[in-house]
Amino acid sequence: METQINCVYLSLSAKGAGCKLRNTLLSNAEVKAKCSIQDLAVMCVDAYNALFKAQSLIKENSTDAFLWVSESANQFENLQETDNALQVIVRGIEFAIENTLFDKGYELFRYGRSMYEAGLLRNDTALTNPEIKHALVKSGESLIEKMREIREGSDVADMQAELKAAVLGGVQLKKAEKEEDEESKIVIVDGRSLYEKKAREYREGAETYANSGMTSNAITFACMAALSELMLGRPKEGLVYLTKFVSSSEKQHEFHEDACFQWTKIVFRALVERNEDDIQKANVMFFKIPWSFKDDREFARRVMDSVQRRLSS
Numbered sequence: 001m002e003t004q005i006n007c008v009y010l011s012l013s014a015k016g017a018g019c020k021l022r023n024t025l026l027s028n029a030e031v032k033a034k035c036s037i038q039d040l041a042v043m044c045v046d047a048y049n050a051l052f053k054a055q056s057l058i059k060e061n062s063t064d065a066f067l068w069v070s071e072s073a074n075q076f077e078n079l080q081e082t083d084n085a086l087q088v089i090v091r092g093i094e095f096a097i098e099n100t101l102f103d104k105g106y107e108l109f110r111y112g113r114s115m116y117e118a119g120l121l122r123n124d125t126a127l128t129n130p131e132i133k134h135a136l137v138k139s140g141e142s143l144i145e146k147m148r149e150i151r152e153g154s155d156v157a158d159m160q161a162e163l164k165a166a167v168l169g170g171v172q173l174k175k176a177e178k179e180e181d182e183e184s185k186i187v188i189v190d191g192r193s194l195y196e197k198k199a200r201e202y203r204e205g206a207e208t209y210a211n212s213g214m215t216s217n218a219i220t221f222a223c224m225a226a227l228s229e230l231m232l233g234r235p236k237e238g239l240v241y242l243t244k245f246v247s248s249s250e251k252q253h254e255f256h257e258d259a260c261f262q263w264t265k266i267v268f269r270a271l272v273e274r275n276e277d278d279i280q281k282a283n284v285m286f287f288k289i290p291w292s293f294k295d296d297r298e299f300a301r302r303v304m305d306s307v308q309r310r311l312s313s
Contacts, residue, residue, distance in 0.1 A: 007034075007041035021048050040079065042274075043233050046310045047075035051088060058095050065095060066104055071309055073111070078233030082119045082126040086112055086136055093139040097146050105143045112136050114193060198299065199228035206245065215251050216258070220296055222246075223264040227303045235272055259289045260300075271307050279308045 009021040010031065017031045018024065026035070034040045050072035057065035069092035076085035089112040096105030116136060119127045127133070202225035209218035222245045229238030242264070246255045255261050263285045270278035282304055291297035 007036070007045065009045060010035045010041075021045060034079065039233070039236070043075055043079055047072055047079060047081075047084075050075060050309070054088065054092070058091070061099070063099070063101070063104075066092060066108075067309065069095075069108065070111070071306065073115075074231075075233070077115060080124070080126065082115060082124050083129065083132050084126075085115060086132055089115070090135045090139045093143060097139075097142055100146070102143065102147050105139075109136075109140050109143060112139075118193070195228045195231045199225050199232070202228060203241075210245075210249065215249075215254050217292060218249075219255055219258045220260050220292065223260050224296055224299060226264060227267065227300065230268060230271065231303055231306065235268060239268060259285065260291075263289055263300075267304055267307055270311065274311060276311050279304070279311055283308070 009019055010026075011018045011020050015025060017026045017028065017035070019026055019035075034044050050068045054065050054068035054072055057068060069088055073085040073088045073092075076082070076088065089108050092108045093105045093112070096102065096108065113136070116127065116133065202221045206218050206221035206225055209215075209221060222242060226238035226242040229235065229241060246252055246261075249255060263282055266278050266282045266285065269275065270282060286301065286304060289297075289300075291300075
């Protein structure tokens with residue numbers, strides 16, 4: 001075991017290594033992999049804090065639980081604990097069914113199915129237990145059955161068709177061919193893949209705007225690309241990318257004076273240093289940024305809200 005321990009929740013005793021946050025003993029392999037690495041230790045704490053918050057809100061029958069379910073699942077996925085992530089998602093689906101919130105249940109099922117498929121493609125060892133797939137399939141079947149009992153109509157029929165295709169698709173939980181209708185009111189949250197897609201799109205957009213001489217838009221897109229890395233649990237990579245992008249620009253002074261760039265630095269600092277004062281400052285600065293596009297503003301707000309939830313948990 002490494003001598004430098006960074007996670008404040010790790011304890012050592014005659015019984016071995018333990019986690020005070022989870023109140024359980026840990027294997028030496030897990031301690032080496034997570035507890036002794038600062039970035040992973042922080043992510044682990046965030047994942048379990050979000051999980052506890054979700055569980056508490058579910059007991060209170062509060063729909064705020066869904067935010068924490070998604071947050072916890074995303075953090076567990078970043079930790080490569082796909083089994084834990086899927087268990088959280090299944091509990092969220094069950095909670096949605098209990099409250100007849102079918103859109104939320106469907107949203108979470110899509111997220112879990114996508115996560116499971118991605119795990120199979122990379123031969124994720126966390127998915128070796130067949131009970132994980134069975135739990136996800138059962139939650140989808142329960143959602144179908146409850147929807148059949150209570151609601152009818154074209155929107156529900158579309159969701160049922162896709163859920164059936166996914167549930168009955170076998171081990172790989174194949175996706176249905178039908179994509180989400182543009183008119184649909186259902187918002188799909190697909191954690192990791194969403195931010196990976198955003199990171200790629202924003203990087204490409206930043207380069208395009210920079211080459212076109214549209215520095216203001218290039219700054220915004222570069223900042224959003226860096227924040228996408230932050231949400232993927234890679235704050236260092238995000239900062240390295242942003243630093244390199246700024247240094248390669250002939251208009252570095254415009255970057256440093258830009259409101260969005262200043263705000264982005266504060267959001268990063270708030271998370272890395274776990275400083276709640278900084279995130280409060282970011283909340284104030286957010287409304288002073290002259291956003292060119294509504295989508296970028298909403299994406300930035302979502303990231304800021306996520307960071308704030310992690311710090312306040």
